[in-house]
Amino acid sequence: MIQNLKTLTDHRGSLTVIERLPFDIKRVYFLHHINPDETRGGHAHKELRRIMVAAHGSFKVTMRSMSGYHEFNLSDPTVGLLIEPYQWLELSTFTPDAVCLVLASLEHDESDCIRDFIEFKRAL
Structure with a gap:
């Protein structure tokens, strides 16, 4: 689930690379x-x-799947969260930045979205 992203750091700063993903990228977006009160x-x-990264600031990801309930606090731009199909997500506790x-x-x-939690639980 957690993926450490390759980061190169020197006196000029850091460069984080996102490559060699387990899928081809077809879409990139950011929130x-x-x-902070919104989910x-x-x-x-x-x-x-998907791979989700806190490019700046932080937020909490709550994930429900066949393997159970997991919470992740994303705050490091060198860490990505791999999200596979059939994982119900809720994002919360966003910092203002x-x-x-x-x-x-x-x-x-x-048509790929399941927006009803009861339907999601049935699909598992």
């Missing part, structure tokens, strides 16, 4: 300017795979 996500995908970068294996397809 930003999120009210994002609240759905799962049937086929989509949070930027959530997401690399996705597919373009957006609403």
Whole structure:
């Protein structure tokens, strides 16, 4: 689930590389300017795979899947969270400066989304 991203650091600063993912990238998006009281996500995908990175700031990811319940506090831009299909996500506790970068294996397809938690539990 957690992926350490290759980071090169010298006197000029750090450069973090995202490469050799377990999927081809078809879509890149980022979430930003999120009210700290808001929750994002609240759905799962049937086929989509993603890598999620806290490019700036921090936020909490709550994940539910066949393997159980997991919480991740993402705050390090050198760490990515691999999200496989059939993992219900909720993102919360955003810092005011949070930027959530997401690399996705597919373009957006609403038919790939499961937005009802009861339906998600049945699909497992």
